[in-house]
Amino acid sequence: MILYTYGIIDSSDQINGAIYGLEGACVYNIPYCDIGAVVSELTAPIPNATESSVLAHEEVIEKLMEHFTVLPVKFHTVFGERDGVLSMMQSYYKDFKNNLDRLRNKVEFGIKVIWPSDKIKKHIINTCRKSNEKVSVPDDSSNKRFIRKKFEKYKLNEEFEKKANKFINAMDTFFGKFAAEKKLEKLKTENLLLDAVYLVEKNNQENFKEAFRHIKSAHKGFKFLFSGLWPPYNFVILPKNSDLLKDSVQEDLFDKAIQHQDLVGADKI
Amino acid sequence: MTLNSVVETDFPEEFIEEMEKTDDVLPKKIDANPENVEKGLAKLVLTLIELIRKLLEKQAMRRVDADSLSEEEIERVGETLMKLENKMKELKQIFGLKDEELNLNLGPLGDLM
Numbered sequence: 001m002i003l004y005t006y007g008i009i010d011s012s013d014q015i016n017g018a019i020y021g022l023e024g025a026c027v028y029n030i031p032y033c034d035i036g037a038v039v040s041e042l043t044a045p046i047p048n049a050t051e052s053s054v055l056a057h058e059e060v061i062e063k064l065m066e067h068f069t070v071l072p073v074k075f076h077t078v079f080g081e082r083d084g085v086l087s088m089m090q091s092y093y094k095d096f097k098n099n100l101d102r103l104r105n106k107v108e109f110g111i112k113v114i115w116p117s118d119k120i121k122k123h124i125i126n127t128c129r130k131s132n133e134k135v136s137v138p139d140d141s142s143n144k145r146f147i148r149k150k151f152e153k154y155k156l157n158e159e160f161e162k163k164a165n166k167f168i169n170a171m172d173t174f175f176g177k178f179a180a181e182k183k184l185e186k187l188k189t190e191n192l193l194l195d196a197v198y199l200v201e202k203n204n205q206e207n208f209k210e211a212f213r214h215i216k217s218a219h220k221g222f223k224f225l226f227s228g229l230w231p232p233y234n235f236v237i238l239p240k241n242s243d244l245l246k247d248s249v250q251e252d253l254f255d256k257a258i259q260h261q262d263l264v265g266a267d268k269i
Numbered sequence: 270m271t272l273n274s275v276v277e278t279d280f281p282e283e284f285i286e287e288m289e290k291t292d293d294v295l296p297k298k299i300d301a302n303p304e305n306v307e308k309g310l311a312k313l314v315l316t317l318i319e320l321i322r323k324l325l326e327k328q329a330m331r332r333v334d335a336d337s338l339s340e341e342e343i344e345r346v347g348e349t350l351m352k353l354e355n356k357m358k359e360l361k362q363i364f365g366l367k368d369e370e371l372n373l374n375l376g377p378l379g380d381l382m
Contacts, residue, residue, distance in 0.1 A: 062274065114283055143347030147333065150350065154330040192287040225278035 002042040003030075003079040006060045007231070008089075009068035010100040012036050016067070021060045022046065022053055030082060032089035035096055038064060039085065042078070049075055061231045069104045071096060072231040092238070099236050105202045106180055108235060109228035111212065115167065115193040116221050117160075124159045128152070161187070167222075168194050171215050178208040183234055193222070197234045205229060311364040315357070316371045320382060322353050 004022055012031030021027045021040035029036035038060070046053055057075050064070045079085045089096070164187055171194065172184060179198040188195050200208045209226075216224045278284055302309075329346045332338050338346065361367070373381040 058274070112278075112284055112287075114280065114287060141344060141347075143344050143351060145347075146351045147329070147343055147347040150326065151330055151333050154327070154334075188291045189287050191283075192291065195291075223278070223280040223283060225276065225280075225284045227276040228274060230274055 001081075002045060003039040003082065003085055004042050004046075005073045005077045005079065005085065006038045006040070006057060007064055007073050008071040008096050008100070009036050009038055009064055010034075010104070011068050015064075019060055019063045022056050027060055030085050030089075032086055033093060035089070035093070035100065037073075037085050037089055038070075039079075045078065046076060065107070065231055069100050070231050071099050071103070071236050072233055095238050099238075103199070103232045103235060106199050106232060106235075107202055107205060107229035108232045109198050109200055109205075109208060109212075109226070110230065111171075111175065111194065111196045111198070111227075112192065112225040113167075113171070113194040113219075114191050114223040115164075117190045117193075119221075120163055121156065121160060124156055124163070128155060128159070164193055167219075171219075172196070174211050174215055175208065178204045178211055181235055199232055199235045200229075308364050308366070311360070312366055312370060313373075315360055315364070315366060316373055316381065319357060319371045322350075322357060323382065325353070326350055 004025075006021060006027060009029065011029070012034050013029065013036075015027065015029050015038070019027045023040075023042055025040040025042065027038050027040040029038050040060075054075055061070055061072045079088070168184065168186055172182070175196070175198055176182060179200050181199040183197050185195040187193060198208065212224070212226050216222075216226075329338075329350060332346075333343065361371070371382075
């Protein structure tokens with residue numbers, strides 16, 4: 001028998017109502033002190049993540065979120081026996097408690113923004129040409145021509161980044177008003193201006209959605225992707241320097257689940 | 270399925286395309302084995318040289334921007350950077366390496382370059 005784990009919840013009580021997980025097995029809570037690990041039993045290991053298995057995992061977590069604070073466990077976290085689960089709970093108890101307290105009544109939203117990078121670059125080039133700034137290096141040798149070309153590229157990138165920062169700051173100021181925590185990644189590709197996740201109080205989620213609608217309508221020419229509400233995949237913090245992580249098979253128990261999130265999200269797209 | 274989470278966008282293909290670009294083009298670990306050890310080692314060494322070359326170039330650009338280089342210095346810096354870039358192109362060709370391969374994944378810190 002294999003125990004497949006979905007998440008850690010802020011309750012040691014049994015779950016009311018039947019929730020079915022992978023292989024259609026009923027999920028239940030393994031209590032430890034005042035928290036619990038929600039698991040279901042599998043007859044055999046899952047060889048690979050499939051769309052249906054990832055969705056089943058996500059669905060269980062979302063159902064749990066209706067009644068509990070949940071720390072979503074990474075997809076495909078399994079234990080051979082109940083003692084293994086309890087041992088993990090014992091090792092991480094304090095961290096789990098801290099995270100559960102911090103994430104209580106909060107959910108995660110994802111925002112991605114594509115901007116018209118080609119147009120932005122063309123605009124910068126045209127502006128630079130007009131002002132003819134900083135290209136006063138005379139092109140009387142191949143070495144100097146090389147430097148001038150490099151310098152033009154350097155200035156273009158600098159301006160490009162400045163513009164990206166300006167847009168991101170404007171958006172983030174707006175979203176940030178309604179978020180408790182955030183993680184932003186700028187220009188993961190030239191087109192992908194922003195890839196952000198925000199942790200939002202449940203009672204602030206409508207304000208957050210409204211802020212998104214406002215930003216979207218104010219930035220014509222930009223493309224937006226809004227996702228959520230998610231369990232707080234990206235906001236569970238475990239100490240990296242802890243020995244707890246070294247000898248455990250659960251090394252990346254709460255690894256950033258952005259891929260998982262994308263996989264789940266892909267179905268909705 | 271009764272998932273509550275939604276993904277809203279009018280441009281799903283474009284976001285998928287961009288996210289695919291950000292997916293690991295780089296291996297998490299250095300793939301060294303008896304068959305490719307030479308290439309693996311070259312990749313590692315050239316990545317570090319490329320990092321230093323980029324830092325040198327950036328520093329030079331900052332100095333050009335600050336007008337702190339004389340004409341003579343610009344000439345010399347230009348020659349050095351050009352030779353360095355050409356030599357790197359040559360070495361990449363010899364070992365069959367592409368620009369995007371010259372990088373290292375530093376785990377939680379992201380990519381080296």
